[in-house]
Amino acid sequence: MSIEKMELVNIAGLTKDLDTVIVKLSDCGCFHMESASKIAGKKSGFTTLREDNPYKPLLKQLNEISVQSGRKFRSDDFSDVENESLSKLGQYIMDVRKKLDDIKTSEKLAGEKLSVHEQAKYQVDHLKGMTVDFQQIFSCEYIKVRLGRLPADSFEKLEYYDDKPFYFAHFSVEKDYYWGMYFVPASYSEEVDEIFDSLYFERTHIPDFVKGNSSEASDELNKMVEEDKKLIADCKKQYEEYLDKEEEKLGKIFSRLKYQHDNFDLRNRAAIVNDKFYIVGFIPKSEADRFMSLFDGLESVSVVLQPADSNGKLDPPIKLKNNKFSQPFSMFVEMYGLPSYNGINPTAFVAVTYTLLFGIMFGDLGQGLVLAVAGALLWKFKKFALGPILTRIGISGAIFGLIYGSVFGYEELLDPVYEALGITFLPFKVMKNVTTILIGAIVLGVLIMFISILINIVTGIKNKKLEEALFGNNGIAGLVFFGSILVGAVAELFGVHIMNTAYVIVLIILPLIAMFMREPLSYWVKGKKYHMEGGIGDFIASNFFEVFEFLLGYATNTLSFIRIGGFVLSHASMMLVVMALSEQVSAAASPIVVILGNAFVMGIEGLLVGIQTLRLEFYEIFSRFYSGDGKPFEPVKINYDENIE
Amino acid sequence: MNAAVLKRRNYNATVAKIMAIYGKRLTPQDYSELMSRQSVAEAAEYLKKNTHYSDMLSSIDTNTIHRGMLENMLRKNVFETYMRITGFEHISKQEFYNYKIIQMEIDEILRCIRFMNAGSEKMISDVPIYIKGLTSFNLIELAKITNFKELLTFLRKTPYYDVLKTIKLNSDGKADVTKCETALRTYYIERLKNSMNFRKSDADQFISFLETDIDLINVINSYRLTAFFDASADEIEKDMLPSGGRLSPAKQRDIYSAESSEEFIRRFSKTTYGRQMIENGYDVNDLEQSANKLRYKYAKLMLKRSQSAPLSVYSFIFLLEIEVKNIISIIEGIRYGVEPNKIAPLIIT
Numbered sequence: 001m002s003i004e005k006m007e008l009v010n011i012a013g014l015t016k017d018l019d020t021v022i023v024k025l026s027d028c029g030c031f032h033m034e035s036a037s038k039i040a041g042k043k044s045g046f047t048t049l050r051e052d053n054p055y056k057p058l059l060k061q062l063n064e065i066s067v068q069s070g071r072k073f074r075s076d077d078f079s080d081v082e083n084e085s086l087s088k089l090g091q092y093i094m095d096v097r098k099k100l101d102d103i104k105t106s107e108k109l110a111g112e113k114l115s116v117h118e119q120a121k122y123q124v125d126h127l128k129g130m131t132v133d134f135q136q137i138f139s140c141e142y143i144k145v146r147l148g149r150l151p152a153d154s155f156e157k158l159e160y161y162d163d164k165p166f167y168f169a170h171f172s173v174e175k176d177y178y179w180g181m182y183f184v185p186a187s188y189s190e191e192v193d194e195i196f197d198s199l200y201f202e203r204t205h206i207p208d209f210v211k212g213n214s215s216e217a218s219d220e221l222n223k224m225v226e227e228d229k230k231l232i233a234d235c236k237k238q239y240e241e242y243l244d245k246e247e248e249k250l251g252k253i254f255s256r257l258k259y260q261h262d263n264f265d266l267r268n269r270a271a272i273v274n275d276k277f278y279i280v281g282f283i284p285k286s287e288a289d290r291f292m293s294l295f296d297g298l299e300s301v302s303v304v305l306q307p308a309d310s311n312g313k314l315d316p317p318i319k320l321k322n323n324k325f326s327q328p329f330s331m332f333v334e335m336y337g338l339p340s341y342n343g344i345n346p347t348a349f350v351a352v353t354y355t356l357l358f359g360i361m362f363g364d365l366g367q368g369l370v371l372a373v374a375g376a377l378l379w380k381f382k383k384f385a386l387g388p389i390l391t392r393i394g395i396s397g398a399i400f401g402l403i404y405g406s407v408f409g410y411e412e413l414l415d416p417v418y419e420a421l422g423i424t425f426l427p428f429k430v431m432k433n434v435t436t437i438l439i440g441a442i443v444l445g446v447l448i449m450f451i452s453i454l455i456n457i458v459t460g461i462k463n464k465k466l467e468e469a470l471f472g473n474n475g476i477a478g479l480v481f482f483g484s485i486l487v488g489a490v491a492e493l494f495g496v497h498i499m500n501t502a503y504v505i506v507l508i509i510l511p512l513i514a515m516f517m518r519e520p521l522s523y524w525v526k527g528k529k530y531h532m533e534g535g536i537g538d539f540i541a542s543n544f545f546e547v548f549e550f551l552l553g554y555a556t557n558t559l560s561f562i563r564i565g566g567f568v569l570s571h572a573s574m575m576l577v578v579m580a581l582s583e584q585v586s587a588a589a590s591p592i593v594v595i596l597g598n599a600f601v602m603g604i605e606g607l608l609v610g611i612q613t614l615r616l617e618f619y620e621i622f623s624r625f626y627s628g629d630g631k632p633f634e635p636v637k638i639n640y641d642e643n644i645e
Numbered sequence: 646m647n648a649a650v651l652k653r654r655n656y657n658a659t660v661a662k663i664m665a666i667y668g669k670r671l672t673p674q675d676y677s678e679l680m681s682r683q684s685v686a687e688a689a690e691y692l693k694k695n696t697h698y699s700d701m702l703s704s705i706d707t708n709t710i711h712r713g714m715l716e717n718m719l720r721k722n723v724f725e726t727y728m729r730i731t732g733f734e735h736i737s738k739q740e741f742y743n744y745k746i747i748q749m750e751i752d753e754i755l756r757c758i759r760f761m762n763a764g765s766e767k768m769i770s771d772v773p774i775y776i777k778g779l780t781s782f783n784l785i786e787l788a789k790i791t792n793f794k795e796l797l798t799f800l801r802k803t804p805y806y807d808v809l810k811t812i813k814l815n816s817d818g819k820a821d822v823t824k825c826e827t828a829l830r831t832y833y834i835e836r837l838k839n840s841m842n843f844r845k846s847d848a849d850q851f852i853s854f855l856e857t858d859i860d861l862i863n864v865i866n867s868y869r870l871t872a873f874f875d876a877s878a879d880e881i882e883k884d885m886l887p888s889g890g891r892l893s894p895a896k897q898r899d900i901y902s903a904e905s906s907e908e909f910i911r912r913f914s915k916t917t918y919g920r921q922m923i924e925n926g927y928d929v930n931d932l933e934q935s936a937n938k939l940r941y942k943y944a945k946l947m948l949k950r951s952q953s954a955p956l957s958v959y960s961f962i963f964l965l966e967i968e969v970k971n972i973i974s975i976i977e978g979i980r981y982g983v984e985p986n987k988i989a990p991l992i993i994t
Contacts, residue, residue: 151714153721156774160785175704198770200714202706 003345004319004633005285006032006308011278013301018277021301022266024294025279026636031291032317033281033636036271046271046278054086055261061093062254065100069243075640078256081249089253096246100239107235114228116207121221123147123204126172126179127214134210134217137181144189146196147204149177154199166192177202255640262638282308282317282633308341316341319633326351328388336618337628344459346626351392353448353621354613359396360444361567361609363430364575366408367602368398393610404430408598409575430572438565445561446486448621453479456625466525471518473550474624481511482554515550516543557620564616567609574601656954659734663957666726667948669697671968676992679975680985685712688979692972698722712980713770719969721775724749727962734954740840741955745962746779747836751829753780754805755822757787757796762819781805793820808832823884830886834859847953854947854960856890861918861936863888863897868913868932872906891917934990941967941993967993 009031013021025031037048066073081089127147137145150168155178158168165188170180182201184192196203209224210217271278283291288305295303308316318338320330322345329351339345362368375390401407405414405427418426430437453474460469469475484507488499514521523530532539578597582590622628671679675696682688686707693702701722705715727745731737753772760768772784781803790796793814800806808828812820834855841848863885870876870884878901885897892900896916903909913919914929918939922928925942927935941964948960971992978988 153717153774154770156777157769157772157785160769160788177704198768200711200770202709 002321003339003341003343004321006282006316006319006341006633007285007288008306008308008310008314008316009279009281009283009291010304010306011280011295011301012304013277013298015272015275015277017298017300018267018270019263020298021277021279021295022263022270025281026263026266026638028287028291028294028635029637030283030287030635031281032283032633033266033269033279034314035269036278036280037269046273048269048271049267051264051267053261053264055257055264058086058090058093059254059257059261061097062250062257065093065097065250066254068100068104069239071243071247073251073254073640075258075638076248076251076255078252078259081252081256084253089257092249093253096250099242103235103239103242107232107239110228110231110235114225114232117221117224117228120207120210121218121225123206124210124214124217124221126174127181128218129171130214133213134206135212138206142186144184144186145181146184146193146201147181147206148202149174149179149204150196150199150201152176152178154201157199161195164188164192164195166195258640259638266636280311280314281636282314284319284633315631317633318630320345320347322347322351325392328385328392329354331385331389332614332617333628334632336622336626338630338632339626339628340463340630342463343627343630344455344625346455346622349451349455349621350617354389354617355392355396357444357564357613357616358393358609359400360441361564361613362393362397362571362605363400363404363568364406364408364571365398365401365414367598368394368396368401370394370602371397371606403428404572406430406572406575408594409579409601411572411575430568431576434565434569437568438562441561441563441565441568442558444564445558445620448561448616449557449624450479450483452621452624453482459625467518467522470525471514471521473515473553475518477511477514477518478550478554480507481515484508484511485554512547516547519543560616560620563612567605567612571601571605571609574605656734656736657952659730659736659954660952660957662733663730663948663961666697666730667961667964670964671696671971673994676971676975676994677985677989679972680978680988682979685715685976685980686710688976689715701725712976715976716973717771717773719972720773723962723965723969724773724775726965727958730958730961736954736958739842741837741842742958744833744837744840744959746776747833749773749776750780750782750805751833753784753787754796754800754809754829755826757790758793758820758822758825761790761792761796762822792818794818804832804836805829827884827886834886841955843953843955847951847956850947850951850953851956851959854943854956856888857943858940859886859888860890860892861940862886863892864900864913864918865933865936867901868906868909871901871903871909878902931990934993937967938993 011021025033035048036046062073065071126149150170152173155168155170166182166184168178168180168182170178172179182192182196206217211220269279283305292303292305295301318341320333320338322330326348330347332350332354333339333345333347359368362371372391372394375387375392375394377387378384378390379387402414403426405411405418407413411427411429411431414427418424456472456474457469457476457479460466460472460475467475471477484503488503488508491498520530520532575597578594578601581597582593585593675691678695679688679691682691686709689702689705689707689710692698693705693707698719701718705718724745728737731742736742756771769785769788772788774784777784782800787796787799790799793812797806797810800809809820809825812824812828814820837855838852841851843851867881867885870881878898881901882898900909900912900916903912910929910932913932914923918936919929922935922939925939927938929935944960944963944967947956948964951957951960971994974991975988977983978985978991
């Protein structure tokens with residue numbers, strides 16, 4: 001439960017071996033590579049490689065195939081295509097793309113035909129009932145016929161043109177349009193066309209291929225539409241079949257190209273001088289022997305290991321070392337930020353407090369077990385990162401449910417069991433012990449705050465941050481002040497008078513002064529001279545408000561933990577409501593109400609309690625000792641999920 | 646329900662409904678999106694997909710829609726919205742709410758006179774046929790009229806006959822459109838005032854709004870007469886709508902007697918409206934647009950402050966009409982390839 005110790009690795013060799021070394025580094029899975037330019041200054045003569053990645057264009061084409069087809073290429077054994085030349089691979093990819101494009105073009109053409117036929121059908125369907133052949137209508141010599149739709153408002157205005165020689169016949173009426181045709185003597189067609197244009201008549205041009213009357217034409221168009229749809233379906237099938245056939249080879253080529261592409265990119269992180277290269281990075285100390293053995297036989301390459309913090313320009317990356325129980329909770333720590341290399345790994349503390357606090361708030365044997373099983377299933381089948389956390393906190397909830405005697409909201413179910421076992425102090429009925437629960441929540445909160453302050457003191461001393469460790473609100477001064485007030489208050493509550501003048505001066509006022517003077521005091525402890533910036537007035541004003549904020553913080557942070565008790569009560573109250581509702585419905589509906597009620601409470605309460613606990617962790621606990629400014633340990637590897645665009 | 650009861654009723658549901666519809670109005674962002682469209686089809690498509698006009702435009706094919714038809718549909722939408730909100734609590738039966746029909750009838754009569762005077766073919770496509778059945782005359786028959794005498798005969802049984810019968814015809818037998826317009830609009834205002842069956846506080850607020858609006862319409866018209874027709878103060882006064890607003894007769898006379906458009910603006914700038922334009926950052930030199938912006942501002946203010954149905958209906962429909970005018974300006978701009986930055990100043994928000 002600490003931070004993995006690292007070694008700084010310096011690799012130097014001849015550039016002819018650079019690619020070999022890079023392959024070994026990416027294959028080993030334990031090398032965190034830094035950019036060598038960070039430490040090789042301009043004066044040293046080192047340069048970095050600025051090369052175009054030759055594998056990128058082909059990968060881009062593969063990515064386009066992947067996006068177009070919706071098939072994701074994964075890492076695969078590429079030994080079959082390992083020795084193929086890039087030009088041959090490029091030709092193959094091009095052939096595949098051409099074939100796929102050809103099929104897509106056929107599908108698109110079929111789609112366009114479908115659209116034309118559907119449009120014609122839509123128009124012809126509005127002329128249903130017209131028994132005359134279209135060809136006959138349009139071939140009239142002295143009468144012109146125009147098909148289309150007229151806005152409903154314009155239809156009303158036709159009476160204005162009573163004296164004009166045309167006749168408009170409508171076949172159907174849609175929301176805002178009259179579908180139909182107008183007949184006009186050929187000699188008047190120009191004038192009448194203008195009138196209809198001004199009335200926003202939308203003319204329909206029936207395609208030449210439409211034959212027969214409206215009913216026959218509709219049937220014919222139906223057939224065409226079906227044929228088009230079949231053609232489109234055939235194209236889709238052909239596309240998928242072709243992809244099925246080529247997918248394996250494409251996947252292998254993708255794997256090979258991605259492997260070479262990512263390795264090639266790593267070359268840019270090496271520093272080059274003349275015919276030599278220089279690579280710098282970190283490995284976990286535990287991997288040192290295995291790592292060194294990778295370079296056996298490479299005569300020109302020298303690998304030197306140094307202590308992780310031996311180069312001031314490079315901060316060692318952070319790899320958290322956790323046990324099996326706390327491992328899933330590292331997600332929360334990473335979410336906040338990783339610790340610094342010399343800091344402490346708070347994952348175990350988070351794991352314990354999170355599990356405990358959640359369990360207390362969510363206490364129900366049945367619901368806890370359901371949550372635990374759900375978490376296990378989510379992890380097993382979906383690899384859902386929260387799954388293992390749900391399992392742990394679910395079990396914790398079940399244990400506290402056992403203590404509270406609550407099973408799916410039934411508060412008396414376990415009573416006979418405890419009676420049979422002769423345990424008299426259990427179950428601890430939540431609704432009958434409201435005050436105890438609220439006081440218990442504050443006590444627990446204070447305990448957690450004390451532990452957090454202690455951790456801060458230890459890490460502060462370890463990292464020589466004396467101002468924080470000794471005189472800060474989360475240092476010794478703060479601990480003494482906060483502890484003394486609490487102890488004094490509790491003692492007074494129980495009638496023990498310990499808050500005498502000496503107690504107040506030594507344990508309350510002195511720590512308060514220490515907090516006020518923390519900056520000059522820390523200089524004094526270090527044996528350095530303190531220079532007051534901004535004058536005495538500024539010093540007093542700023543420190544007065546800071547100390548005032550500290551005092552407020554102690555009060556609000558302590559009270560903040562009351563929410564633990566609040567949620568214990570709200571969980572129990574919500575289940576009481578569910579039970580009351582189940583009693584009011586019929587016997588048949590009662591189990592349904594209980595099941596739905598439990599599901600609802602588990603969902604809403606689980607989410608709320610989960611979020612509130614995380615808030616307590618981040619705000620009340622982490623803020624006391626944790627900065628989260630470390631950088632993660634990211635060993636170089638081939639990223640097969642990345643898209644090259 | 647008797648008049649006294651109607652007077653006391655609040656029609657809060659109507660006010661709430663109006664505010665709900667008003668909440669869906671076009672935003673400045675919508676206007677800039679519209680202005681950035683390259684064609685009328687694209688603008689129509691934007692309105693169809695992203696605005697409260699989507700229902701209205703659901704059946705149209707945006708690829709083929711004609712600009713004129715789109716404009717007519719937008720105008721029709723204003724009327725349908727008016728019918729919807731006045732029908733919500735059946736207030737449309739109250740005389741006041743007939744104002745929209747009267748307004749549209751007057752517009753149609755004036756359009757008819759303009760076409761007759763110009764001797765051009767009537768634009769039957771623009772006739773708002775959707776108000777058929779609610780008007781006091783047949784709109785199609787009106788469109789067929791060819792001279793003023795015929796028009797008077799046609800309007801014989803309507804209140805407009807008395808309004809127009811005193812108009813003297815010119816030597817060519819044509820009627821002066823401006824005089825007709827002044828007479829008809831004056832009739833409209835009088836009728837509107839007489840139909841107000843509101844509580845006193847609402848009536849006072851409405852009259853104040855109406856008089857301000859008339860003042861600003863008079864300012865726009867008098868400016869046009871000065872700038873483009875070089876009209877004298879006497880001539881201008883005759884063509885103005887009667888107003889008891891914030892411009893005293895002396896002040897009005899002072900502005901109307903300006904020798905030039907520049908002098909007109911200089912004098913106007915010193916009036917209460919001129920000062921308000923300057924305070925609001927409007928360009929007084931672009932007087933017409935700034936006056937319309939001020940009209941818009943007052944209507945918006947009345948809508949926001951009022952809890953009374955007639956005031957809300959009147960101001961809301963007014964604002965909706967401005968919105969339609971804005972869209973039409975944009976569509977015309979797009980149609981004639983005007984740059985968005987040149988269309989933008991025409992938009993009133």
